[in-house]
Amino acid sequence: MSGASTAPKTLLYSLYCGVSALIAPLAWRKVAGKLRDYGLPEERVRERLGHASLPRPAGRLIWFHAASVGESLSVLTLIARMGERDPAAEFLITSGTPTSAELIAKRMPPRCRHQFPPLDTGTAVDRFLAHWQPDLGVFVESELWPQMLVRARTAGCPLVLLNARLSDKSVAGWTKRPATARFILDQFALLVTQNQKTAANLQAMGAAPDRIRPGSNLKAVSAPLPVDQDALAEVRVSIGDRPVWVASSTHEGEEETVLEAHKAVLKQHPDLCLLLAPRHPERGDAVEALIKDAGLSCARRSKGVLPGPRTQVYLADTLGEVGTWYALCPLVFLGGSLREIGGHNPFEPMQAGSAVITGTGHYNFAETYAELTALGAAAEVRSAAELAEQAAKWLGQPEAFQAARDAAGQFISRQSDQLDKTVDALLALLPDRRP
Missing domain, CATH: 3.40.50.11720 (3-Deoxy-D-manno-octulosonic-acid transferase, N-terminal domain)
Structure with a gap:
């Protein structure tokens, strides 16, 4: 060459x-x-x-x-x-x-x-x-x-x-x-x-x-997001054995859809808790208002409050903690995708063992999502009704959900194999050692 x-x-x-x-x-x-x-x-x-x-x-x-x-x-x-x-x-x-x-x-x-x-x-x-x-x-x-x-x-x-x-x-x-x-x-x-x-x-x-x-996409083999083990244990104890799902990196105009979906899933799983982590934590006041307008109870992390037994939405409006939330719950809706925003990195939740739900506006990761949905590692939705249906399916069918998580893990493993080939190719281009 x-x-x-x-x-x-x-x-x-x-x-x-x-x-x-x-x-x-x-x-x-x-x-x-x-x-x-x-x-x-x-x-x-x-x-x-x-x-x-x-x-x-x-x-x-x-x-x-x-x-x-x-x-x-x-x-x-x-x-x-x-x-x-x-x-x-x-x-x-x-x-x-x-x-x-x-x-x-x-x-x-x-x-x-x-x-x-x-x-x-x-x-x-x-x-x-x-x-x-x-x-x-x-x-x-x-x-x-x-x-x-x-x-x-x-x-x-x-x-x-x-x-x-x-x-x-x-x-x-x-x-x-x-x-x-x-x-x-x-x-x-x-x-x-x-x-x-x-x-x-x-x-x-x-x-x-x-x-x-x-x-491979290098983001697929990046080190996993950091996890605060103390915070993880604290929130896990507060939620107890209630079912949980995560909506992370949501943008303006998306939370309404997520909250509508959550209300629908609550009919089947009345003790379900949604952990909502907006992409921009400074929107916390606006998102809290949306939660209250939807008639849902809310605890807000930026105010030092932990979710109680009746908290329906835990608003995680903080920076740098999303890795902790992925460690808490492997059922993740990834925002930036219900509108034409481009989507966010699906590899981060998958590295934590999650399966991913996404909207269709993920053009920055279009080819990746095409492969993930074909493998069953991700599911694509277009509306609050479809989001609720998919979340309820994975909550209610543990075997189907585990199959999706396994497919995501296998995808990440293949990317790691590709990384070794990239290392070989780069090292082969190095000239002879300097004295």
């Missing part, structure tokens, strides 16, 4: 380089201001100009670049697995947001460090590359910065596009500029896609077919 670029530079790329240099002072003021507002020290802010705040480690360095929180966290399991396979390898993660930097710092695998990426200007990128001298560069999802790619490849660093995912809008934009699209994609020695649709899009955009390889 060739890693050398053969497509020529284009006029559009040259124009991009020129414009980048012109707007660099403005871009610098904007990104530096955001980092300073977050309270970061100046040496970390200057990483955006390519000034490293840490020394380069000895030996071979594998560089991962991700856009933000989700993409950054999704590669940590992969880095840990690569580190186990190659104990001499060192790792660098770059991501642009202070939130991602903070979370990465808490979950950093061994022999790994974080930096903010350089602005996509010649001076900043060259300064970054001169210091870090990466032996392999792995760009996650759709984070395609032209100068970063071209200059890294020119410096002799083989590049991989990993977990590739491109929106239809992005594909349409690139296909209008076929020569530049081919030039950018030609910088990659390997393109590992989340699904067949992305593989087909990359090929249509000009990527060499022999460099495209299907892979």
Whole structure:
């Protein structure tokens, strides 16, 4: 598999380089201001100009670049697995947001460090590359910065596009500029896609077919969400032996449907408790009002209240506890899907042993849900009546529910097998060991 670029530079790329240099002072003021507002020290802010705040480690360095929180966290399991396979390898993660930097710092695998990426200007990128001298560069999802790619490849660093995912809008934009699209994609020695649709899009955009390889969605093999064992035990004791179901990551306009479904299921399971965790906890007051309007009793976690024996809805309007709720109950409705919002990550509840109910507005995970519903690991609903019917089915038919959970677990296991193949492919691209 060739890693050398053969497509020529284009006029559009040259124009991009020129414009980048012109707007660099403005871009610098904007990104530096955001980092300073977050309270970061100046040496970390200057990483955006390519000034490293840490020394380069000895030996071979594998560089991962991700856009933000989700993409950054999704590669940590992969880095840990690569580190186990190659104990001499060192790792660098770059991501642009202070939130991602903070979370990465808490979950950093061994022999790994974080930096903010350089602005996509010649001076900043060259300064970054001169210091870090990466032996392999792995760009996650759709984070395609032209100068970063071209200059890294020119410096002799083989590049991989990993977990590739491109929106239809992005594909349409690139296909209008076929020569530049081919030039950018030609910088990659390997393109590992989340699904067949992305593989087909990359090929249509000009990527060499022999460099495209299907892979797993990294989010499917990320470390499970953290569980607060004390909180879990406390809520479990409060609920007792009552049946429970979870509606997590719900958005405005969805809670009404969930509450209507809950009222319907209560007719069959009168002691049922709904644990409702809105995507944005700051909506707690509005959601509590909806619960009261629906004529349901409510306890609210943000106010330190635990569910009592007659609590029909436990409003979990807090941050960072959804992993605890998945550990509490394996029957999960995942929001962001009853409206055209795009859906949320189904792998998180499945890693906790859950089966998932979803609406139809899950276009960000369309191919994943198609496979999950075909396997019986997820169920798709369109209305409050269908949601109530599905929840009641899984509550009342333990064997059917366990079969769905087993199918979800088997799906996650297959993704883990695919991860090992990705590790093999990445390590194979590393040059001979540095002295």
